Amino acid sequence: GGIITQTPKFLIGQEGQKLTLKCQQNFNHDTMYWYRQDSGKGLRLIYYSITENDLQKGDLSEGYDASREKKSSFSLTVTSAQKNEMAVFLCASSIWGYAEQFFGPGTRLTVL
Amino acid sequence: QQKVQQSPESLIVPEGAMTSLNCTFSDSASQYFAWYRQHSGKAPKALMSIFSNGEKEEGRFTIHLNKASLHFSLHIRDSQPSDSALYLCAVYSNNRIFFGDGTQLVVKP
Numbered sequence: 001g002g003i004i005t006q007t008p009k010f011l012i013g014q015e016g017q018k019l020t021l022k023c024q025q026n027f028n029h030d031t032m033y034w035y036r037q038d039s040g041k042g043l044r045l046i047y048y049s050i051t052e053n054d055l056q057k058g059d060l061s062e063g064y065d066a067s068r069e070k071k072s073s074f075s076l077t078v079t080s081a082q083k084n085e086m087a088v089f090l091c092a093s094s095i096w097g098y099a100e101q102f103f104g105p106g107t108r109l110t111v112l
Numbered sequence: 113q114q115k116v117q118q119s120p121e122s123l124i125v126p127e128g129a130m131t132s133l134n135c136t137f138s139d140s141a142s143q144y145f146a147w148y149r150q151h152s153g154k155a156p157k158a159l160m161s162i163f164s165n166g167e168k169e170e171g172r173f174t175i176h177l178n179k180a181s182l183h184f185s186l187h188i189r190d191s192q193p194s195d196s197a198l199y200l201c202a203v204y205s206n207n208r209i210f211f212g213d214g215t216q217l218v219v220k221p
Binding site for chain 2: 033035040041042043045048050056058090097098100101102103104105106
């Protein structure tokens with residue numbers, strides 16, 4: 001088995017601030033994902049990465065940057081935090097594109 | 113662009129009932145179909161998946177897939193309060209997964 005770790009668990013920032021969320025996986029999976037989940041809603045794909053140094057935009061990439069520095073880690077940056085993007089950000093990984101995705105526990109973002 | 117839609121948005125059923133959740137998709141070339149379950153405050157977790165037309169059963173859960181009608185469903189037999197969760201359908205096409213917006217299921221004891 002493996003595990004996905006997301007840091008921090010809770011992130012509080014000011015409006016307009018640049019904020020970074022981190023994700024680490026030890027499954028040795030090739031593909032990693034960042035999703036945003038608004039309260040009680042479904043998952044919206046922000047960025048995904050098929051392999052190290054690869055980046056693909058999802059449906060909600062505007063206002064975000066991502067970085068896949070190595071196979072095991074995937075970072076997401078909120079370039080200018082807004083109050084309407086308070087949500088839980090979920091990181092996931094899978095062995096390849098359509099295999100089962102394993103999710104981390106999430107980072108809850110609050111914007112003051 | 114793939115469109116994945118779930119119905120109903122929410123559902124309340126009594127304990128012991130049969131529950132049916134639906135998912136439609138728009139890309140007929142879609143290759144992989146799955147259901148994920150997310151209990152309140154937890155991460156989503158894969159429940160079941162199917163690749164080809166037909167039916168697949170695992171315990172109380174059954175998936176039906178009909179690619180021609182662009183539809184797949186999840187049926188839960190003898191629903192339990194522990195089944196109360198957000199259910200997300202997922203479809204793979206164009207080298208990525210598309211999730212639906214979810215069905216919130218409440219099973220009342």
